[in-house]
Amino acid sequence: MKGGNTMSVFRWNPTHEVDRWPSDFFGIQREINRVFDNFFRGGVQADESFMTSYWAPAVDIAEQENEYIVKMELPGVNKEDVKISLESNILTIKGEKKQEKEEKNKNLHRVERSYGSFQRSFTLPTTVKSDKIDAVFMDGVLSVSLPKAEEAKPNQIEVKVK
Amino acid sequence: MDTNNTGDLIRKPSSALAKRPEPLERPVTPVADIYETADAFVIKLDMPGAVKDSISVLVEPGILAVKGKVEPPHREDGKLVFSEIGSRRYVRSFNLGDGVDGGNIEAKFENGVLGITVPKTESLKAREIKIK
Numbered sequence: 001m002k003g004g005n006t007m008s009v010f011r012w013n014p015t016h017e018v019d020r021w022p023s024d025f026f027g028i029q030r031e032i033n034r035v036f037d038n039f040f041r042g043g044v045q046a047d048e049s050f051m052t053s054y055w056a057p058a059v060d061i062a063e064q065e066n067e068y069i070v071k072m073e074l075p076g077v078n079k080e081d082v083k084i085s086l087e088s089n090i091l092t093i094k095g096e097k098k099q100e101k102e103e104k105n106k107n108l109h110r111v112e113r114s115y116g117s118f119q120r121s122f123t124l125p126t127t128v129k130s131d132k133i134d135a136v137f138m139d140g141v142l143s144v145s146l147p148k149a150e151e152a153k154p155n156q157i158e159v160k161v162k
Numbered sequence: 163m164d165t166n167n168t169g170d171l172i173r174k175p176s177s178a179l180a181k182r183p184e185p186l187e188r189p190v191t192p193v194a195d196i197y198e199t200a201d202a203f204v205i206k207l208d209m210p211g212a213v214k215d216s217i218s219v220l221v222e223p224g225i226l227a228v229k230g231k232v233e234p235p236h237r238e239d240g241k242l243v244f245s246e247i248g249s250r251r252y253v254r255s256f257n258l259g260d261g262v263d264g265g266n267i268e269a270k271f272e273n274g275v276l277g278i279t280v281p282k283t284e285s286l287k288a289r290e291i292k293i294k
Contacts, residue, residue, distance in 0.1 A: 060247040064240030073210040073247060075274030106204075112193035113208050122244075140210035140274010 055097075055114035061122065068124060068146045075140030076113070082137070084144060086130050091146065094119035127151065190250040192228070192276075200288060203262065203280040209252050210274035219269045219278060226267070227255035228276065261286035 060071045072093055074082065082095040099115045128146040135144045192207040209217070209230050216231035230252040258264060263281040270277045 058246040059244065060242060061244035062240045063243045068243075069240070071247065073208075073274070075208040075210040076206075077273070107198040109196040109198060109203075111195050113195045113206065114193075139212060139214070139271075140208070 055116060055118050056120055057118055059120060059122075066148055068128065068148070070122065070142075070144040070146070072120070072142045072144075073140065074118075074137075074142050077140070079137045082142060084133070084135055086128070086133060086146075089124045089127060090121050091124055091144070092119065092121045093142070093144070187231075188248060188250040189253045191254050192252045194254065196256075202282055205256065205276075205278040205280070207252075207254065207276040207278070208274065209271070209276050211247075212252060212271070212274070212276070214271050217269075217271055217276060219267065219276075221258070221264050221267055223264070224258050225255055226258050226264075226278070226280065227253075228278070229253045230276070 058073045062069045062071075070091065070093070074095070074097070077095060077097045081098065082093065085092045085094075094117070096117050097115050124146065127149040129149050132147045133144065135142060137143075192209045194208075195206045197204050205226075207228060211232045212230040213233055218229055220227045220229075232250055232252070258280065261283050263283050266281045268279045
């Protein structure tokens with residue numbers, strides 16, 4: 001891997017570094033990582049700054065008639081390590097991805113996954129029922145549903161002309 | 163809608179992005195950690211949202227290949243107002259060197275992470291040589 005111990009704290013895009021050549025295995029171009037055949041050279045040691053780096057998980061936000069649904073990719077994050085809060089229409093999801101003990105101090109060959117604290121905030125365009133926010137965590141994806149408050153839904157008001 | 167500061171605001175995708183037709187399933191290379199224990203190589207791949215039954219780990223001489231499908235996001239969830247994830251499927255493969263036991267590879271999908279254990283053959287394991 002490039003850079004040795006000065007590994008950058010940015011989310012690494014592995015497609016920039018791996019070798020590519022075509023194959024009919026999947027019928028599409030395939031990416032091969034020369035890892036196992038190089039193990040005698042010794043593993044790549046990730047340095048501390050990488051481990052404690054700050055990362056921003058990817059998010060999709062969908063709007064329905066009655067609610068917003070926020071989906072965040074958090075593979076390998078424990079449910080207990082995620083905190084969701086809402087303060088004056090700003091939704092904040094934060095937490096920490098801890099590295100498993102078995103992974104620490106092992107002979108690391110490749111570290112592409114992100115670890116450490118993450119936090120993202122989103123300003124919601126309408127008020128939501130803060131007491132009805134619901135969250136589900138499944139297969140590494142956090143889904144937060146935020147029902148819109150009544151006053152946020154479009155309604156018609158009749159005004160009498162005197 | 164106004165985007166009034168530099169944070170993550172709900173905003174409409176830029177017109178350039180909106181015009182480009184998005185392919186239904188973008189192939190994505192899942193990020194991986196690889197480490198070595200005394201007995202095996204361990205690969206951990208981040209595959210959030212992958213459907214467990216759709217994940218396959220294929221081993222042929224010298225190659226280990228992983229693929230997996232993701233449920234299309236928000237099919238009935240209304241319209242996407244902010245999207246960084248989108249529709250995708252996961253594809254990645256690795257070279258297997260000599261000295262790994264291709265017949266006893268194990269895989270487990272948990273919390274969006276696919277863990278693959280590739281055992282070493284006896285010839286690769288560290289051992290102590292007795293002095294005669």
